[in-house]
Amino acid sequence: PRDLAGFWAGAMIQVEYLIYGAILMTFGFTFAQALSLIIIGNISYLLLGLCSLQGPNAGTTVFGVNRASFGPNGSRVIAFFNWLTQIGFETEGLILIVGAALVLTDKAGFHAGTPAKVIFVIAAVAIQVILPFFGHATMVKTLRLLVIPFIALFAILLGFTVGHANLHAVHHGAGWQVYMAGLAFTITLSGLGWTENGNDYSRYLPERASKPAIVSWVFVGTALPQILVMTLGAAVGTFLTTVGTSPNPFEPFTHTNAISSWFVVVFLVFAIVQLFAINSLDLYSSGVTLQAIGVRVKRYYAVLVDSAICLGIT
Numbered sequence: 001p002r003d004l005a006g007f008w009a010g011a012m013i014q015v016e017y018l019i020y021g022a023i024l025m026t027f028g029f030t031f032a033q034a035l036s037l038i039i040i041g042n043i044s045y046l047l048l049g050l051c052s053l054q055g056p057n058a059g060t061t062v063f064g065v066n067r068a069s070f071g072p073n074g075s076r077v078i079a080f081f082n083w084l085t086q087i088g089f090e091t092e093g094l095i096l097i098v099g100a101a102l103v104l105t106d107k108a109g110f111h112a113g114t115p116a117k118v119i120f121v122i123a124a125v126a127i128q129v130i131l132p133f134f135g136h137a138t139m140v141k142t143l144r145l146l147v148i149p150f151i152a153l154f155a156i157l158l159g160f161t162v163g164h165a166n167l168h169a170v171h172h173g174a175g176w177q178v179y180m181a182g183l184a185f186t187i188t189l190s191g192l193g194w195t196e197n198g199n200d201y202s203r204y205l206p207e208r209a210s211k212p213a214i215v216s217w218v219f220v221g222t223a224l225p226q227i228l229v230m231t232l233g234a235a236v237g238t239f240l241t242t243v244g245t246s247p248n249p250f251e252p253f254t255h256t257n258a259i260s261s262w263f264v265v266v267f268l269v270f271a272i273v274q275l276f277a278i279n280s281l282d283l284y285s286s287g288v289t290l291q292a293i294g295v296r297v298k299r300y301y302a303v304l305v306d307s308a309i310c311l312g313i314t
Contacts, residue, residue, distance in 0.1 A: 001213035003140070004052070005221030007201060010143025011278050012225040013150040015271040016096065020189050021233020023244035027182050030173040034234040037179070038227055041186025045223040049215030051195040055202030056209045062199045062285075063292030072294075079292040082196045086286030087309055089193075090128075093279040094314040097124045099248040100268045100275070107254060107265060124276075125311045131280035132287065132303045136204060139280050146277055153270055156263060158232055164258040165235040190226055197285040283307065 024034045051062070058065045063082065066075040098120045105112050112120070131139050174182070202214060237244055240252045250271075253264045287302035297305065 001205065001209055001217045004202060004205075004214065005217040006144040006147065007140050008218060008221035009225050010146050011281055012222050013147055013154065013229060014274040014278050016093070016275070016278065017189075017226050017229040018154075018233035018236065019096075019243065019249045020186075021230035021235075022237035022240070022249070023233075024182060024186070024230070025170075025234050025237035025241070026244040027178055027185075028170060028174045029179070029182060030170045031167040031234060031238060033173045033179065034182075035231060037182045037186050038230045038234065041183055042190045042223040042227050042230070044187045044191030045194075045219050045226075046215065047191045048194045048198050048222060049218035050198075052198035052202035052214055052218055053211055055199035056205040056207050056214070058199065059203050060199070061203065061288045061292065062196055063289055065199055066292075076293050079289050083286055083289045083293060085193075085196070086282045086289060087306060087313070090279050090282045090286065090306065090310045091313045093275050093282065094121065094124050094128070094310055096249070097128075097272050097275045097279075098314070100250050100272050102248060103250045103254055104265065104268050107261070121311065121314050125307050125314075128276050128279045128283065129303055129307050131277065132283040133300045135300070136201070136284070139277075139284065142280075143277055146274055149270060150274060153267055154229060154232060157236070157259070157267065160259045160263070161232065161235050161239075164239045166238045167235070169238045186230075191222070194222070197281065200285050200288060 021034070021038065024037060025031075027034075029037070054065050063075055063079040066078060070078065098117065101120050101124075102112050102117070105116070110116075131142060198218070202218075205214070233243075239258060240256060242252045243249050246252055250268060253259060253267070254261075283303050283306055284299075286306045287299045290302040290305065291297065291299060295302070295305075
């Protein structure tokens with residue numbers, strides 16, 4: 001079970017959640033309100049822990065298990081909607097990858113037009129196929145390797161942020177209606193958004209694996225790092241106020257004196273690598289979900305099918 005913590009931490013310590021934290025500040029929350037939403041919302045990762053409990057006993061994926069309660073046809077309907085959700089997250093990741101690449105090329109003096117953007121999208125799709133194509137073991141090793149470099153990167157970003165964050169920029173904050181909308185936003189993009197994937201990765205544990213250990217290690221590897229990264233994102237959003245509203249959320253990082261230019265380059269390069277890694281989870285789970293719908297295709301071919309769809313949407 002402890003290996004699940006390293007696996008999930010590699011997926012949580014990444015730039016998407018930094019951006020989500022910055023987006024929260026565009027709701028009109030005070031920093032204290034945003035922090036409370038981040039903490040409460042990420043408690044929902046207990047749901048992911050609970051939804052990982054069937055994997056070791058069933059030895060199959062979420063939507064393989066679902067057939068027991070909903071039947072093969074009933075499970076197909078639910079699997080279809082999950083497949084759409086995974087495609088959406090994969091597309092979001094591709095958009096961010098291309099956005100980071102555009103900023104890097106702009107800093108290098110090349111202003112990408114539409115043809116270059118198309119090439120970036122095609123290249124990103126080709127690269128992101130690699131990890132999920134090789135499967136679970138490759139993904140686990142890669143995600144665990146990315147934990148330490150990203151802790152270091154976010155620690156450096158924290159150093160830049162401390163001197164510029166304006167935690168009292170919003171004085172009155174939002175009312176309870178907007179607060180509840182922010183809570184729904186946070187819960188959906190944290191624990192609730194991952195529950196349908198839990199058994200896909202816990203199924204490799206032995207049947208004798210401790211149930212409390214599974215829930216607790218999943219929670220430690222997900223909620224704690226995401227609370228820290230989203231909080232950092234909210235702090236960044238207090239002085240880089242357009243990160244949460246810009247069509248390219250990385251663009252504001254290049255128009256500030258608060259963060260050194262050299263660090264922006266390093267940060268974006270690592271962000272692209274990490275976004276490929278997080279997309280591998282979505283692609284892996286969408287592949288096995290496509291099989292559960294009833295499409296007779298090998299898992300790694302399903303990855304190629306989903307990548308082609310993401311290419312078109314992006």
